[in-house]
Amino acid sequence: MGEIGGFLKIQRVGLPYKDPIERVELEPYKEFVESRSDGELAEQGARCMDCGVPFCHSGCPLGNLIPDFNDLVYHQDWQAAIVRLHATNNFPEFTGRLCPAPCEAACVLEIREGDSVTIKQIELSIIDRAWQEGWVTPEPPQAESGRSVAVVGSGPAGLAAAQQLRRAGHKVVVFERDEAPGGLIRFGVPDFKIEKHVIDRRVQQLIDEGVELRYGVDVGVDISADQLKRDFDAVVLAIGSRVPRNLDVPGRELDGVHFAMEYLYGRNRWVAEQLGPQPPAAAPTDLPKITAEGKHVVVVGGGDTGADCVGNSIREGALGVIQLELLPEPPEHRP
Ligand code: SF4
Structure with a gap:
């Protein structure tokens, strides 16, 4: 387990973000989350209490062995940590960047709101370190099944x-x-x-x-x-769904009203075209070009997809962006 009583002494410290100006103006299409030193991450791992019933296990849709890898990071055994993480998660670099981290909401330390172990940052740091060290290598099968x-x-x-x-x-x-x-x-x-x-x-x-x-x-x-x-x-x-939920309101049919994915697919293709990496096959050429540059933008929806539209619009140089959310603003703290 982590350090006995570590959570009493060590404060939760999440991953730092780049300054907003740097994010938007200097490196608009680079990741804005930065990393921490090994020592800082080990301290964060030390906060894990290795609970008798680790609710984070069931909070994680993958069943990640979270207390195990927290402890390995605490002891700076990064190579064993990636083995443990890969046991349940093929692509921790995707979840470590994009997962909404229900594990942290389930963490017992979250009983003091905002105090959970920084599981997601530890997960991301383990896999980023593993790639950096060359520990992620092909694992072809030992024998062919013939199927x-x-x-x-x-x-x-x-x-x-x-x-x-x-x-x-x-x-x-x-x-x-x-x-x-x-x-x-x-x-x-x-x-x-x-x-x-x-x-x-x-x-x-x-x-x-x-x-x-x-x-x-x-x-x-x-x-x-x-x-x-x-x-x-x-x-x-494993096809997912690209069927958007329409908003059946007057004016929906007007020019300039788009589904989020039409815009986001276009933006991602634009970034690939301008900055790479280039796709392995030819991209479609007949898609309408949607741009927020020089426009006043309204984003309907306050979730991650809406946030992605906001971030892209600002980076494109929209004149203004307003985001609308159906639900009331959440309170600063849990009621
Ligand atoms: S952040 Fe990682 S450990 Fe947490 S729920 Fe997501 S995949 Fe699981």
Whole structure:
């Protein structure tokens, strides 16, 4: 476990963010979350109490072994920490950047609001360190099973399924309708939250393990489900959903009113085109260009997607941005 009574002595300290001006003006499409030193992270790991019933386990949708890796970071055993983290999570660099961290809400220390162990930052630091040290290497199967699986969709779920199936010895082909892998984390989430080379290096690991990826293939259009069933022993559907919820109000049909994903997909494609990394297949050229530059923008919705639209609009040079949320502003502290 962490340090006995560590949580009584050591304050929670989260990951620092870049200054807003630097974020928006100097490096608008670089991640704005910065890292901490090993010593500071070890201190944060020391705050974990290794509870008899670690509620963080059930708070985490992946069942991450959180007290274990907190303790390993506390003892500065980073290599063992990544082994423990990878035991339940194929891609900690995605969750460490993007997960809303329900583990922290479930942490017993959160009984004092805002005081939970900084689980997400520890998770991210473990995997970033592992990549830096060269500890993340291909793990191809020891033997081939002789069976084959088609995975439809290359978002995190499809990629995780593909990796696990390949490591079990199956031939795996991933079908992706877009020009690059990653699904929403490539085309929805902006580079200032996850730079796309983070996805590419992980996909390269899958390729080196023997996973095949085919881009620009829309299953159901370019290849039928029957064909997949004939060609493969099993099919995994990991397609997510791109059906937006419409707002049926007067004026919805006017020019300049867009769904968030139409805008975010366009912005992410623009960043890839201008700054890279370039996609492995050709991007569609017939999509409408949506820009917030020089415009007054209203974002309807106060969740992460809305925030991504706000961040992009500001970086593009919108004249003003107003975000509307249906729910009342949350109180500063829990009632
Ligand atoms: S931040 Fe990591 S440990 Fe926490 S819930 Fe998300 S995936 Fe699980």
